[in-house]
Amino acid sequence: MxxxxxxxxxxxxxxxxxxxxxxxxxxxxxxxxxxxxxxxxxxxxxxxxxxxxxxxxxxxxxxxxxxxxxxxxxxxxxxxxxxxxxxxxxxxxxxxxxxxxxxxxxxxxxxxxxxxxxxxxxxxxxxxxxxxxxxxxxxxxxxxxxLPNTLSAQSNWFAGFFDAEGTIGIAMKHRLPQLSIRVNNQLLQDVESYKVVFGGNIYFSSSQNGYYQWSVQSRKDVIMMRHYFKSSTFRSHKSRRFFLISEFYSLYDLKAFQPSSMNHKAWLAFLDKWNKLMI
Missing domain, CATH: 3.10.28.10 (Homing endonucleases)
Incomplete structure (x- = not known):
């Protein structure tokens, strides 16, 4: 044909x-x-x-x-x-x-x-x-x-595309630190596979001529991505932040991010390690 x-x-x-x-x-x-x-x-x-x-x-x-x-x-x-x-x-x-x-x-x-x-x-x-x-x-x-096959949670394609287009960040929201994993692209169809396989949400931003952003922010979804990280091979500089996810949640549970916390110095030391992997 x-x-x-x-x-x-x-x-x-x-x-x-x-x-x-x-x-x-x-x-x-x-x-x-x-x-x-x-x-x-x-x-x-x-x-x-x-x-x-x-x-x-x-x-x-x-x-x-x-x-x-x-x-x-x-x-x-x-x-x-x-x-x-x-x-x-x-x-x-x-x-x-x-x-x-x-x-x-x-x-x-x-x-x-x-x-x-x-x-x-x-x-x-x-x-x-x-x-x-x-x-x-x-x-x-x-x-x-x-033609490409349908992706699954075992596919290493997600790791490669994250190494190229993904980010892991911490931002303050309602005075609480929130960890998120994000992947950006100009076309919706090129990020929606992440949502299908890993959950999360897709947002549209009108900046930089417009792009779509897939993001997971809940603890459950972030932990799921950490499990995927353990089973796949990431090689980018930024992907090293995956190794710090467990430490983030341990300090979060101790409320170490609060200046009055007895563990606040540990939080500051954690942020220093995190920021050395600036992306």
């Missing part, structure tokens, strides 16, 4: 019902869309591929140059150089500091490396813009695009 210039392979289902989906509008070349069942064997663990796809959905760019070469770029702050070094160790590529910006840029452009990358992330990419970029790269590499 040809839809919007693409040859589309329907996703198979157990009940025999199939659906078709267009991934963009290219004029010059058709490309096959498959399902996760057609994934090529990759040398990378599935947990790494899921996590990497989350990173790319948040901070990556998969492009085709004017000369027809494919390449990957990931830009992150200075504090996440260790994370980029890990990706470089797994994929190869290069890292350079961006001129005039407090950030590093990772780049991969050799064809063999890009083929291995696509075999790794294909079927895990789900961000609206990134999926279109992936489809264009798949055309050049003559590789069918694989």
């Amino acid at each position: 040809l839809i919007s210039g693409f040859l589309v392979k329907p996703r198979s289902s157990k009940n025999g019902v199939s659906k078709t989906q267009s991934a963009g509008n290219q004029r010059h070349q058709s490309s096959l869309v498959g399902t996760s069942e057609t994934t090529c064997t990759t040398t990378y663990p599935s947990s790494f591929c899921e996590w990497l796809a989350g990173i790319l959905d948040g901070d990556g760019s998969i492009q085709v140059s004017n000369k027809g070469y494919t390449f990957l770029e990931i830009t992150m702050g200075l504090e996440d150089l260790r994370l980029l070094r890990y990706i470089q160790h797994m994929l190869g590529g290069s890292i350079k500091m961006r001129s005039g910006a407090k950030a590093y840029r990772y780049r991969l452009h050799n064809q063999l490396g890009m083929i291995k990358l696509i075999n790794c992330i294909n079927g895990n990419i789900r961000h609206s813009a990134r999926l279109l970029q992936l489809h264009r790269v798949c055309q050049v590499l003559d590789n069918p695009l694989i």
